[in-house]
Amino acid sequence: MMDAFDPTPPAWTQPAIHSHAFTCPTCHKTSTEATQVWINRRSPVFTEDYRKKWQEFYHCQCGQVWWAWSNDRSPSELGQRDRPSRDFFNPFEDF
DSSP states (O other): OOOTTOSSOOGGGTTOEEOSSSBOTTTOOBGGGOSEEEEEEEEEEEOTTSOEEEEEEEEOTTSOEEEEEGGGSOOOTTTTTTOOOOOSOOTTTTO
16 A cells, blocks of 8 residues: 655656646646655755645556645645634644
């Protein structure tokens, strides 16, 4: 069984290409339709506002392997419910 949070990247991630649209660059299926997922939590990148972003790797049903930045994902309506807005940096928000 594949663990999306395994610290070691699976071999299938090696030929991944960067998708700027957060969909498969070949068939345009969404990340939720991928057959395998791996998130590179060992190498976060910090944005200008000190938030972390991660590389998310997807193995699509069509065989294409692609990756995108976590902050390129469309906002979820579930994530916006009852969430107070913060204007300050919280170093523990990703834990």
